[in-house]
Amino acid sequence: MQADFDTKYMFTSIDFLRNILEYEEEEVSSLEISLLPNARPAAVVSALEAELGNQYIVKTRAMQNDFLYKVMRNERWVVYLILTFILIIAAFNMIGSISMLVIDKRKDIGTLRAMGATEAMIRNIFFFQGLLQTLLSIGTGFLLATLLCVLQIQFGLVTIPGSGSFVITAYPIVLQGLDYLYVGLTILVIGSIASWLPAHLASREVWLFREAE
Numbered sequence: 611m612q613a614d615f616d617t618k619y620m621f622t623s624i625d626f627l628r629n630i631l632e633y634e635e636e637e638v639s640s641l642e643i644s645l646l647p648n649a650r651p652a653a654v655v656s657a658l659e660a661e662l663g664n665q666y667i668v669k670t671r672a673m674q675n676d677f678l679y680k681v682m683r684n685e686r687w688v689v690y691l692i693l694t695f696i697l698i699i700a701a702f703n704m705i706g707s708i709s710m711l712v713i714d715k716r717k718d719i720g721t722l723r724a725m726g727a728t729e730a731m732i733r734n735i736f737f738f739q740g741l742l743q744t745l746l747s748i749g750t751g752f753l754l755a756t757l758l759c760v761l762q763i764q765f766g767l768v769t770i771p772g773s774g775s776f777v778i779t780a781y782p783i784v785l786q787g788l789d790y791l792y793v794g795l796t797i798l799v800i801g802s803i804a805s806w807l808p809a810h811l812a813s814r815e816v817w818l819f820r821e822a823e
Contacts, residue, residue, distance in 0.1 A: 651670040690793075693793075694800075697796065697800050698800060701801065704744075704804040705808055708805060708809070709808040711808075712736060712808055712812040719732055719812060729814070732809075732813040733812065735809075736805070736808060737802075737805050737809035739809075740801065740802075740808070740809065741801065741802060743805075744797060747797065747801070748794050748798065751797075752794070756785065762780065762781065762783050763783055767780070
């Protein structure tokens with residue numbers, strides 16, 4: 611997965627390498643251990659460091675490939691920010707659609723105001739209309755995203771280019787609840803703001819009853 615692996619590592623016989631490096635028969639430069647699925651790597655590292663002392667260096671897989679993991683973590687946030695920017699742009703469509711609805715319902719709004727409806731009541735009508743659209747969008751998006759992710763996990767629809775020598779041939783995907791939470795809250799906040807703006811406009815009596823020029 612990293613280009614520098616080909617220039618830094620090679621596979622060979624351990625006896626051949628010991629002979630070249632003039633190591634003893636049982637001497638090695640490093641050892642790799644496999645942990646149980648429920649083990650905590652940080653706790654194991656601490657225990658080994660306490661047992662072995664300062665003359666040995668103990669690292670987890672993440673520590674050994676620190677740069678790669680940092681890139682992957684930053685990549686997630688960059689993708690999140692890009693998608694958030696796209697959502698902000700898409701929110702203008704919601705503002706426009708609710709604004710057109712407000713304009714179309716001007717007479718009905720005037721009737722409600724004449725019957726005693728307050729600004730808050732008028733505002734809430736259009737705000738909850740936009741909020742309902744937002745919630746439906748979140749539900750539909752999560753459903754489609756989950757379906758696509760499950761298909762990718764099961765069938766590997768999107769493959770990695772030139773992955774003939776890789777252990778995996780398709781892009782790996784893991785469904786995490788926190789991702790759903792962050793995305794859902796982001797969409798909800800943006801959708802709420804986009805719904806409030808035209809709803810606030812609809813509740814303004816001066817704008818509603820202004821004579822057409």
